[in-house]
Amino acid sequence: MANVSIIPSGDFKTSYAADTTIFPTKTSRNFAILGVVLLLACPAFLDRYWLSLLIQIGYLGIAALGLNILVGFTGQISIGHSAFFGFGAFASAWLNNSLGVPVALAIPLAGVVTTGVGLIFGVPAARLKGLYLAIATLAAQYILQDFFGRADWFTGGSAGTIAEPLTIFGFAFDTDERYFYVVLVAMVVMYILGTNLMRTRDGRALVAVRDHYLSAEIMGINLTKYRTMSFGISAFYAGIGGALYAHYLQFVSVENFTILFSIQFLGMIIIGGLGSIMGTLMGTAFMVLLPEVMQAATKLVSGTAVDTALNLRENIAFLREMSIGLVIILFLVFEPDGLAHRWKQIKAYWKLYPFSH
Amino acid sequence: DIPIGHLADQSGGTSDVGVPYAQGVSDALAYINAHGGINGTKMAVDSVDYGYQAPRAISQYKKWSSGSDKIVALQGWGTADTEALTGFVSKDEIPAYSGSYSGHLTDPTGKGPHGSKPAPYNFFYGPSYSDALRGMLTWAAEDWKKKGGQGKPKYVHMGANHPFPNAPKEAGEQIAKELGFEVLPPVQFALTPGDYSAQCLTLKEAGANYAYLGNTAGSGISVLKACQTVGAKVQFMGNVWGMDENAAKAAGSAADGVVFPMRTAVTWTGDAPGMKLMKDISKISDPSGNAYRPVHYMAGVCTAYYMKEALEWAGKNGGLSGPNIRKAMYQKKDWVPAGLEGVCIPSTWTETDHRGMTAVNIYRASVKGDTEASVDELVKSGAIKLEKVATEDVPRKPEWLGW
Amino acid sequence: MSGAPVAPHPGSAQKSPTTPAETIFEARGVNLRFGGVHALTDVSFGIRKGELFSIIGPNGAGKTSMVNCISGRYRPTDGKVFFKGRDVTGTTPNHRAALGIGRTFQNLALFGHMSVLDNIMVGRHHLLKNNFLTGPLYWLTGARKEELAHRREVEEIIDFLEIQHVRKATAGTLSYGLRKRVELARAIALKPDLILLDEPMAGMNLEEKEDMARYIVDLNEEFGMTVVMIEHDMGVVMDISHRVMVLEFGKKIAEGKPEEVLADPRVRRAYLGEDDVEDDVPSASSPPARKEVA
């Protein structure tokens, strides 16, 4: 009668293999697969608006995962992530425009190139810790932004550059319906890679460095190597995300890769849950959807009694902005450890149900 | 109804000019609806503040351009979002009227000598940033002679290294050379307020005579003040979004004498046949009818009215499809929307050339005494005046198309 | 960074002569200074392969500092340390781990947010081959196979230390004693030839000390690891260690068989605080731990 409870209480694992799967139970894995299948069907019944949101969640989610590996798993705060995201975008466009690399290839290559940049800006990580490092990444943000602005050959300068749509064997992924699949595949792959990384040697090493770098070193972990490496990895994810973004918009401009964008990335992973892979995705969805929800909400308000009472009119925009901020604050006040944590607790609860305690 | 999308920046980085412009657009559209709409059918205008964040603009656009009631036209706003949407609108064939006037939006075919990407569905009312600067420099050359200046006047481009300030950079420096200016290396300052004494000191040191302020008002004010403080005597030339009544007020005496391009033939206090309709439209959001409207408001109204007449024409000739509306934009030469005569400046768009306006009206801000009172009062009391100094007709050189 | 192999008769200063064959670790004239503080002054000693070597001494005598010099946390201000005949004075801690030095810490240093299992798996770091390229391609590159193989060995360690019940628990939430045990497990996972234990029994009651002692003895006898132990419980030290070194104020004041060392009046005074010989003087053999009762 073991298969009655959805989540078995206690460990019934019979082999270590069974104990090291991505998903704790068969059910949860089936749910995940079901989810992906549902997503595959999305373009059939969702309009472009929703698809574009999902696409955003997709490429932002990939980049955010990179940031989470850096901040959440390795404990190195970065407020320059959008710069790497941007670099990936420009790189992919440039590879395609100037070197004629097919987009399908340019995207992963952009990831690789960005990794290089990440490693360069990761060098300070060898010596800097905590917020000192964070501000060093802020420097990366500004330095790269400035670079985008002046490197006409690479970014088209301040005017920006065009990015061709992704085409494979003449089939162009130039509509949301089509591009959705590109992003979906990329996302699933990148997330699986991420999950695997975190449950193997180097992933563990990163976390060890975060939790106690002194003893990590004694355990034979080369601090400099892993501190820098995690910058490389996060940059790789950022690059891929950026590249996907570029070929979705088909136009890249320096204007978009600001510090505010970097801070949004931080928001995604903190709200999603530092050091949680699935949380990253949840957090990204949260941050992408929040403005939309608030937009809709304020739409409802406008023209109602509330509106006239507060005499909002165009000020309704401020009301929306404020509520976005407030939601973030309230969320963190009630769930400081992020969505992933809440999710865990719910699961823990059901696991022991009805004997929680 | 006729679905219309309206992107506005009321809360974001450019809200200081975004708010009045958006107000103009929505008032105008509301007024049109109140008076018979488009050939009798009303427009369903959806005004959305996107806080000057491109991603939001995109998802908003997707919302509008999908589903059953796709928008037939878009009233857009800033550089970031307009650039981001250019590709989409041309694919979806949705005419987009932007508040971004950067040169390469004027090239519908992309065949221009500077090979920017084609922007067949982008329109804007006003001189492109480049043409505006060309106009001002032409004026500056004359002004230099008039003042009896000795030797080559020195010109410098000032602004952040961003799309908006840089848009007219090369165009300006190129024509400046032709006009016999000595072009100094550009001076950069951030888009945000700060201390720019350093920049002003170098201007002073280099002895610049004419300087173009490429940024928006916020940081422009800081520069004006700093230069006043360190005593750098330079003739500043603002840009369309960089100088207006509010900026003049904030900068106070530092703004005195700054020249800038204007997109309407008159300001709110000027008189022209069209001002009557203008004032009626203004009553939509200000029943009392005595609010003072800054220049951007009027520009917003004009933009909305060009779209209105285009819609009407299209409605009569084969329906409100994107291509039709686009076609409609090409119907008239020296086009002035009915009722706004003497306010909106005659404009002409063609299939191959979206430089609607090449006549640049140059105004000078004059600020006297302190500027604590509200803009209305300041203008009434004459503490702030915007005086016309010249109209420069910039030639439609083909090689200038797209930049 | 390999140094010259140890000279046939190292550290002539040494009382107990050691031949390179049996010396696994050797310190020669190690000095360690922190500003004004002389943590270690000219300490020389050798540890024989397979021996259970204890370091005792008053608080602040320099025991942990010595261990830090062995494991590479600190670099001697001067003097050299040799491991397996190689001069390792300049090598980094992570390098030394690879060479076969593992350790536990006096103030717990677990990876607080990781599960006990992962904590121990980290110990396998230098034994695992997969990396940031092969790891993510879990199934394709055999990373999975490798991980599982090591997991199996880790489970053996877990059984050995009897911490199965907390296998999945987050290390940070364990009680003090359990954490110390997990730390030991992590150190063992390195498969070190030389394992350094800094006060492994602090904060344990007798029963647990007995267990811990048993583990250590087994490590030494069954697993054949050379053990260096810092411990304040004289009972344990006297019973299980082969040789003892006593530090005081950073200087070595005695070294040798437990009972010899214990006989040394300086040690008794400096360390046990049995200043004047009381009426019931314990014979060196009987552990003074019990004398504390008196």
Next chain:
Amino acid sequence: MPNAATAATHHAASDAPVAPPVAAAKRTMLSVNNIEVVYNDVILVLRGLSLEVPEGEIVALLGANGAGKSTTLKAISGLLKTEDGEVTRGDITFAGERINGIDPDKIVRKGIFQVMEGRRIIADMTSLENLRLGAYTRRDGGVKDDLDMVYGYFPRLKERTGLAGYLSGGEQQMLAIGRALMARPKLILMDEPSMGLSPLMVKEVFSIIQQINKDLGVTILLVEQNARMALQAAARGYIMENGKVVLDGTAEELRNNEDVKEFYLGGGNEERKSFKNLKSFKRRKRWI
């Protein structure tokens, strides 16, 4: 139930608060009644624990790793909150006043001071600054003298003028204890004060504990692994095991209890077996 002969009262799963004869004589300063503690809303650690600390006495609390000793102390001092643990049942009264749920800093002001497990000194301050902070809640002028007193007890601390973080483990332990003395509380909760101290220092510390108890009349609840010393210093003792008190009585009684002898004091009256030749399998003693 083994050797019920001993005078000590066993109470297996009973939750009844204990009123030991001794407590009757002296006024009880602290009493913990049948408390239940849960961490992160799920992990139940204390299951109905009760104990009493008479005024002016030293009470020892013994138990295996993970029994919940530190948790008990944290529950009393209110520090549980800071580790998302909470007292879900029962109550804790100090000097007749219910104190569970109160903020830790307020509890300190009431006169309860905890010496936390694992030193927990403020690493980036000097030992002097650490000691001064010990006296943070004090207003009286006596701080200066107490400083000398502490330095008198631990001269080592005076020598080491650098940052406390660089002190040796034992030195840090001394500092932690010294900090508690600086606060001059009514009740000190000591979590394994002898940990990491050399035999000499252990003696020293225990004599200090007895001294402040006698001279300054400070009441002390002592969690200790060194049962031998603890039961010598203490007047009464409690022995707990996964979240419950399983045995309690006067120090005397406990010292003579066979189980306690075997599992806490090491060897009964027969000769103590050497750590060396322990059988790999040994009988484990559990009361429940």
Next chain:
Amino acid sequence: MTLLFQLLVNGLIVGALYGVVAMSFVLIYKASRIVNFAQGEFLLIGAWTCWWLLTSWQLPFWIGFPITLVFMLAFGVILQVVVLRPMIGEPIISVIMVTIGLSIVFQAAMKWMFGVFAKPFPQIFAHATMNVFGLQVQTVYVVSLAISLLIMAGFGWFFKYSRLGLAMRATAFDQQVAQSLGISVRQMFAMSWAISAMVSAVAGVTVGVVNGVSSALSFFGIKVFPAVILGGLDSVIGAVVGGLIVGVLENVAHYLDSQWLNWGNMYEIAPFYVLIAILMIKPYGLFGTKDIERV
């Protein structure tokens, strides 16, 4: 008198302003290890409040300004009680995120209340500008320089010697330990936030007077990060020194740029290059205390 010299003077004077803002960061950091991303908004709120008192209420500066400071004190406390108290003991980074949320809220609220247009500050000094070593500078800059030095001296003493100062540092190091010593973490936080808010008001008014008040001023918050780090996150003196250095750097960079390099934008970027360079040599800034590496 050369351009370079003028630029140096200007750099020092503006640097002092950065110093003030930097200090307001340090104050919060020293008591809570939190970096307050809403600092810029604090500055803005201070500026608007003072502007409002001076214009709507026509108060003279020497009355309006003190009131502003008092208001900011109260504001800091209230903010701490309402928003940050529940976050005590939570992961620092979450709290940092909360401050980001706060900045969003305040940003919008300010625009709502005071509109989106920049507003000029009424004239407050008899002479708006004064001559320093032959360079005309805004009087208010010089005043803020004086103030900043005062504040710096004050806090330097406070944290080293005063009982509360120690308590704040203890709180920052380990909240649990602090509480176990009888330190009320709430009190400490409330205090530090209040003081910090007050200090940022000083800066807010200064920049407001010079540039006119507009929501864009909040950008100063992020702008001074290099200064904070350069001096060392937890050093009051470092904050001011860092500010001065950044100020001078900007101006010198601009000088080189405008005279020879003509790369443009060095003004903005150079400080960051130098920042990284310095950090690589001194990982904890010039005056920051390095954390203890001891096992």
